Amino acid sequence: MSLVQIEGLSVRYGARTVLSRVSLRIEPSEIVTIVGPNGSGKTSLLRAIIGAIKPFQGRVVRGSGVKIGYVPQNLHIDETLPITVSRFLKLPGGVAVPDIDQALTQAGVPDLAKAQLSQLSGGQFQRVLLARALIGKPDLLLLDEATQGLDQRGSASFYQQIETVRQNTGCAVLMISHELHVVMSASDRVICLNGHVCCEGTPAVVASAPEYRALFGTGTGGALALYRHEHDHGHDHGDHTHDHTEAAD
Amino acid sequence: MLDDFMVRAALAGIGVAFAAAPLGCFVVWRRMAYFGDATAHAAILGVALSLAFSMSIFVGTMTVALLMALVVSALSGRGYAMDTLLGVLAHSALAFGLVAVSFISGVRIDLMAYLFGDILAVSRGDLSVIWGGAAVVVALIGWRWSALLTSTLNEDLAYASGINPKREQLVLTIALAITVAVAIKVVGVLLIAAMLIIPAAAARPFSRTPEGMAVAAGLIGMLSAIVGLRAAYILDTPAGPSIVCVAAVTFLATSVLGNFRHER
Numbered sequence: 001m002s003l004v005q006i007e008g009l010s011v012r013y014g015a016r017t018v019l020s021r022v023s024l025r026i027e028p029s030e031i032v033t034i035v036g037p038n039g040s041g042k043t044s045l046l047r048a049i050i051g052a053i054k055p056f057q058g059r060v061v062r063g064s065g066v067k068i069g070y071v072p073q074n075l076h077i078d079e080t081l082p083i084t085v086s087r088f089l090k091l092p093g094g095v096a097v098p099d100i101d102q103a104l105t106q107a108g109v110p111d112l113a114k115a116q117l118s119q120l121s122g123g124q125f126q127r128v129l130l131a132r133a134l135i136g137k138p139d140l141l142l143l144d145e146a147t148q149g150l151d152q153r154g155s156a157s158f159y160q161q162i163e164t165v166r167q168n169t170g171c172a173v174l175m176i177s178h179e180l181h182v183v184m185s186a187s188d189r190v191i192c193l194n195g196h197v198c199c200e201g202t203p204a205v206v207a208s209a210p211e212y213r214a215l216f217g218t219g220t221g222g223a224l225a226l227y228r229h230e231h232d233h234g235h236d237h238g239d240h241t242h243d244h245t246e247a248a249d
Numbered sequence: 250m251l252d253d254f255m256v257r258a259a260l261a262g263i264g265v266a267f268a269a270a271p272l273g274c275f276v277v278w279r280r281m282a283y284f285g286d287a288t289a290h291a292a293i294l295g296v297a298l299s300l301a302f303s304m305s306i307f308v309g310t311m312t313v314a315l316l317m318a319l320v321v322s323a324l325s326g327r328g329y330a331m332d333t334l335l336g337v338l339a340h341s342a343l344a345f346g347l348v349a350v351s352f353i354s355g356v357r358i359d360l361m362a363y364l365f366g367d368i369l370a371v372s373r374g375d376l377s378v379i380w381g382g383a384a385v386v387v388a389l390i391g392w393r394w395s396a397l398l399t400s401t402l403n404e405d406l407a408y409a410s411g412i413n414p415k416r417e418q419l420v421l422t423i424a425l426a427i428t429v430a431v432a433i434k435v436v437g438v439l440l441i442a443a444m445l446i447i448p449a450a451a452a453r454p455f456s457r458t459p460e461g462m463a464v465a466a467g468l469i470g471m472l473s474a475i476v477g478l479r480a481a482y483i484l485d486t487p488a489g490p491s492i493v494c495v496a497a498v499t500f501l502a503t504s505v506l507g508n509f510r511h512e513r
Contacts, residue, residue: 052408070409077402081278082456088402092395092410116457132406142409 002027003066003140003172004049008058011044018044020196021058026140031166031173033183035206036193037215042176043073045193046142049174066140069133069171073144075125079118086113089132099135106168107131108161123154127161134165141165143175155179159186180216254369255482261371261379262474262492265432265444268383270467271390272424273445274452274459278401281421282446283332284321287339289429289441291317293346296363296433300353307378311430317342318422343438366437366489368478375434382431386424393420398459436489443493444470451500454507469499 002025011019019041026032034042047053049060050070062068077083089100104110107130112120120128126146133141143162147155159182166173177183183190183203190206192198198211206212276285292310299309317338324334350360359367371379390397400407400414407414432441452465477492484491 047405047408050405050409052405068409070405072403072405075403075406078278078280080450080453081401081459082453082462083398083402083459084457087458091402092399092407092412 001063003063004068004174005061005063006045006049006058007061009045009048009055009060010057011041011048011053012056017056018195019048022193022197023058024191024197024200026172026174028139029166029170029172030188031163031175031186032189032191033187034174034176034191034193035178035180035183035212035216036198040194042193043144046070046144046174046176049142063139067136067138069136069138069141071126071129071133071141071143071146073146073148073176075129077117077125081118083117084113085115085117085120085128088117088128089135095135100131103131103135104128106134106165108157122149123158126150126158130158130161130165134169137169138171141171141173141175143173143177145176145178147177147179155182162186254371255478257371257373257376258368258478258488259475260376261368261435262478263471264376264379264383265428265435266448266470266474267467268386268424268428268431269444270448270470271463272386272421272428273449273466273470274463275390275397275401275421276425276445277449277453278459279421282442283335283339284318285425285445286442287321287335287342288314288318288425289432289438290339291342291346292429292433292438292441293363294342294349295346295430297346297349297353300350306433307382307430310433311426313342314429315423315426318426322418322422362437363433364437364439365487366433366435366440368435368488368492371434379431379435382427386427389420389424393417397421436492440489440493443496447493447496447500448473451496451503454503454510469496473499 004026006022006024009019009022010017018039022041022045034045036042044053048055050068051060085104086097086100089095089103100113101110104113107127109124109127109131112124112128115124117125117128130146133143141162146162147158150158162173162175163186165171184207185203187203189200190203191200192206192209192212192215194215198215199206199209201209276282292314295310295313296306298304298313299306302309321335321338329337347360362370396407396412397417397420399410399412400417404414407417428445429438429441432444436444448466448470449462451469452462456462456465473496474492477495478488480486480495481488481491
């Protein structure tokens with residue numbers, strides 16, 4: 001049974017349609033990545049799944065008993081709010097201390113329980129948010145640009161952590177990412193979104209789809225080739241070097 | 250004991266500080282300071298309407314404050330920046346209120362009493378309204394505490410935990426309207442926001458938990474009320490502003506000490 005099933009979902013803000021007739025399913029234990037240009041409705045899709053926005057049309061069906069962990073984009077904690085990491089993880093209530101320690105360990109930051117939330121670095125903060133998402137032992141983890149603001153090393157180790165979490169807990173992951181090389185190497189399935197689902201499939205299939213190339217150009221084809229070491233894309237050699245530099249950016 | 254006007258005044262000040270502390274923390278955390286100001290300023294219109302229709306001042310101010318807060322919530326995010334919107338609404342409400350009061354003939358109104366409070370004239374009846382209102386505010390915020398904190402941290406995290414942040418916002422709005430209505434007699438509409446924000450801000454440098462900050466804000470607020478009243482009595486100064494002055498000095502002291510501790 002699918003964890004989440006989205007049927008013909010349309011979302012509007014006022015008169016502006018941000019998502020139109022999106023249908024997709026998330027199966028247990030798979031890693032699905034959503035890519036798409038700015039304003040393509042990626043965040044709206046995740047927010048519709050957690051119930052933060054009401055569908056204009058269509059529906060989002062959660063499998064019965066499916067628990068969702070959510071890591072939001074760009075969370076800003078006001079400096080005036082004094083709160084420790086463990087208190088933050090306890091909210092809105094009913095979480096035992098051993099569960100907090102376990103979640104922090106899973107997220108790779110076992111020593112932060114007593115730290116003040118406003119004192120954390122960007123990387124630590126993202127991991128605390130991951131710990132918060134893991135605390136309810138979710139069947140599905142939603143990540144919205146979880147590595148925004150991290151440097152390349154930070155984001156690489158963050159995604160490794162996600163992969164480890166998936167291996168240990170078997171939860172499915174649905175994430176939004178701008179980092180196409182990570183997407184291409186770590187996902188089972190890629191969904192290319194631009195107000196509607198342009199194309200979807202395995203990373204290789206999506207990367208070669210004309211809709212995807214129209215949105216991202218052929219440079220990202222290079223990214224796939226670079227990280228998978230499949231040098232089969234059709235450029236002459238001068239372009240090739242150029243593509244590699246671009247992909248590594 | 251309640252026969253002494255100074256005792257009644259002190260109890261009134263403590264009651265307001267009690268309600269203002271937890272609410273003030275949320276006002277600070279959510280950056281709603283101007284929102285509190287707007288709601289309070291609207292209350293003067295409530296005073297005018299209460300006098301015109303011979304209603305209780307408490308009901309009139311609370312109704313107008315609540316309406317104001319709801320209007321602001323509804324209009325936010327529709328083309329104007331929040332501070333512009335609040336600036337327009339707060340000062341218009343104050344101006345219309347002052348004009349409306351001038352139309353009311355036959356009743357002699359001491360406008361200053363509503364603008365700056367008249368804590369020394371608090372009656373037993375006022376006292377029960379203040380303490381009743383304060384108890385409702387504290388109970389309301391205590392009841393919703395965890396949900397309010399979660400939605401203050403992040404609205405989407407709240408949704409993901411099954412909390413509706415819009416409902417929590419409404420809880421705060423109602424609490425704010427009640428606080429404005431009970432505080433009007435004590436510090437007046439112009440200084441209500443000060444009682445919300447200053448004790449909470451003064452408590453911040455020494456707090457490590459949200460609950461600690463709310464309790465510390467409460468203590469600072471109550472202390473300010475008692476010391477401010479005493480100072481007003483001795484120096485023959487207006488009572489409401491004196492209370493706010495004491496709170497402001499406390500804020501200065503904790504900020505300086507907090508900085509000092511931070512640098513060591």
